[in-house]
Amino acid sequence: MHRYFFRPLDSPKIQTHHFAPLALRIARVLLRSKELQMALETRNFETLALHGGSYRTDPATGAVAVPIYQTTSFQFENADHASRLFALEQLGPIYTRIGNPTQEAFETRLAALEGGVAALAVASGQTASAFAILNIAQAGDNIVSSTDLYGGTWTLFSQTLKQFGIETRFVDPADPENFRRATDAKTRAYFGETLPNPKLNVFPIKEVADIGRSLGVPLILDNTASPLIARPFEHGAAVVVYSTTKYIGGHGTAIGGAIVDGGNFDWAAHADRFPLLNKPDEAYHGAIWTEAAKPLGPIAYILRARVKLLRDLGASIAPQNAFQFIQGLETLPLRIRQHNENAVEVANFLAKQASVSNVIFPGLQSGESKRRADAYLKGGYGGLVGFELKGGVEAGRWFIDALKLFYHVANIGDARSLAIHPASTTHQQLTADEQLAAGVTPGYVRLSVGIEHPDDILADLGQALAQADAGARQAA
Ligand code: PLP
Numbered sequence: 223m224h225r226y227f228f229r230p231l232d233s234p235k236i237q238t239h240h241f242a243p244l245a246l247r248i249a250r251v252l253l254r255s256k257e258l259q260m261a262l263e264t265r266n267f268e269t270l271a272l273h274g275g276s277y278r279t280d281p282a283t284g285a286v287a288v289p290i291y292q293t294t295s296f297q298f299e300n301a302d303h304a305s306r307l308f309a310l311e312q313l314g315p316i317y318t319r320i321g322n323p324t325q326e327a328f329e330t331r332l333a334a335l336e337g338g339v340a341a342l343a344v345a346s347g348q349t350a351s352a353f354a355i356l357n358i359a360q361a362g363d364n365i366v367s368s369t370d371l372y373g374g375t376w377t378l379f380s381q382t383l384k385q386f387g388i389e390t391r392f393v394d395p396a397d398p399e400n401f402r403r404a405t406d407a408k409t410r411a412y413f414g415e416t417l418p419n420p421k422l423n424v425f426p427i428k429e430v431a432d433i434g435r436s437l438g439v440p441l442i443l444d445n446t447a448s449p450l451i452a453r454p455f456e457h458g459a460a461v462v463v464y465s466t467t468k469y470i471g472g473h474g475t476a477i478g479g480a481i482v483d484g485g486n487f488d489w490a491a492h493a494d495r496f497p498l499l500n501k502p503d504e505a506y507h508g509a510i511w512t513e514a515a516k517p518l519g520p521i522a523y524i525l526r527a528r529v530k531l532l533r534d535l536g537a538s539i540a541p542q543n544a545f546q547f548i549q550g551l552e553t554l555p556l557r558i559r560q561h562n563e564n565a566v567e568v569a570n571f572l573a574k575q576a577s578v579s580n581v582i583f584p585g586l587q588s589g590e591s592k593r594r595a596d597a598y599l600k601g602g603y604g605g606l607v608g609f610e611l612k613g614g615v616e617a618g619r620w621f622i623d624a625l626k627l628f629y630h631v632a633n634i635g636d637a638r639s640l641a642i643h644p645a646s647t648t649h650q651q652l653t654a655d656e657q658l659a660a661g662v663t664p665g666y667v668r669l670s671v672g673i674e675h676p677d678d679i680l681a682d683l684g685q686a687l688a689q690a691d692a693g694a695r696q697a698a
Contacts (some may be wrong), residue, residue, distance in 0.1 A: 275330030325626025347465020431458025438463030468635025562602025
């Protein structure tokens with residue numbers, strides 16, 4: 223018997239006629255992790271990364287590491303067991319698309335680390351962002367999004383959500399009031415990235431969350447580039463999304479994503495804005511999600527995401543990948559500390575180089591950008607560093623080709639150091655003006671600083687800068 227699913231709950235009396243069996247079963251699972259978390263009574267990342275969430279040992283074997291439940295289905299013991307599962311007299315896994323013990327161990331641990339009430343792991347960061355919006359917006363609705371976005375999120379919002387009839391109003395987050403100005407009765411969410419690259423200007427979390435709360439609009443933040451460093455829920459964000467592909471995985475081995483519900487937004491208080499959570503759901507015998515979740519805790523949002531979007535669209539995370547992310551979480555606090563320290567060394571080193579005209583790093587910013595960086599990033603400024611080469615596009619290409627330790631990839635957040643020259647790769651299809659608006663100058667290079675010894679990182683950058691310099695001079 224699997225403790226994760228069958229541990230008896232002293233749950234409050236639930237109006238089952240309002241609430242479909244599957245949803246109730248899953249809600250109990252989500253709740254249980256919260257109970258276990260409370261039993262742990264620590265807020266220290268280092269401990270939560272190893273012990274947080276619902277998993278302690280495997281109930282079947284005593285395995286300490288979370289087993290990979292590589293199975294689509296879970297057999298019912300007999301007809302009576304099956305009917306008890308469906309009658310909610312007993313809780314248990316049924317089918318991996320909607321839930322699996324390996325996924326659950328990852329979800330509950332991530333929720334514990336983030337300070338949320340529950341999480342949903344999905345197939346990729348893209349799915350996490352898509353589900354986060356589709357869970358509360360439908361055709362005719364709009365969202366207001368920061369312009370400082372990962373390119374994939376930009377096209378998801380500007381193209382694919384448009385196909386679903388959902389409009390995205392892009393605004394510059396430099397002035398938080400832009401979010402208020404773009405809001406109307408059909409606005410369902412604000413969206414931003416905590417630490418967006420290439421500009422690396424930290425998002426005004428509290429400012430925008432406060433505007434949203436005054437209007438009944440939740441802030442959804444993509445915290446991919448700043449796990450543990452930024453704590454969006456503490457500043458009023460309602461939902462956090464991750465591409466776990468990056469720092470959370472940390473080893474460049476798996477694609478995945480997650481949505482974490484802060485449990486701090488009153489969806490029922492704004493019933494007109496959120497009909498998907500406050501009106502009867504035909505797919506679940508007329509269940510009203512905010513009502514149904516009431517006896518269980520503030521989990522209406524994440525519950526609907528699982529039992530509607532994951533069930534119907536099916537972008538579930540593979541158990542093998544959930545396992546990889548659990549391994550990643552275990553060392554996340556240590557890795558983040560090293561990324562932070564190495565990035566500071568790299569930024570300071572680059573700032574002293576004659577061939578570098580500008581270093582883009584939150585710790586080296588000034589004015590309002592620096593204030594935001596210090597207000598919202600704690601313990602470091604993250605592992606991303608941008609810089610501009612005086613030699614422009616040519617120097618950028620020379621520099622990238624000369625790197626020996628750094629990998630030349632489009633990814634970020636790996637334990638290894640990574641680099642890319644956006645003007646000749648990710649942003650090459652944009653016009654020069656569009657590149658500039660995105661913060662990509664011709665000589666801009668983005669580094670995702672890894673956790674190697676800093677001396678070796680600096681040595682590689684130094685030799686590549688020298689070669690870029692020589693190459694650019696030779697070409698001129
Ligand atoms: N969000 C950010 C900030 C990203 O950098 C990425 C990927 O680069 C994504 C979301 C999308 O994540 P995934 O590639 O896991 O779908």
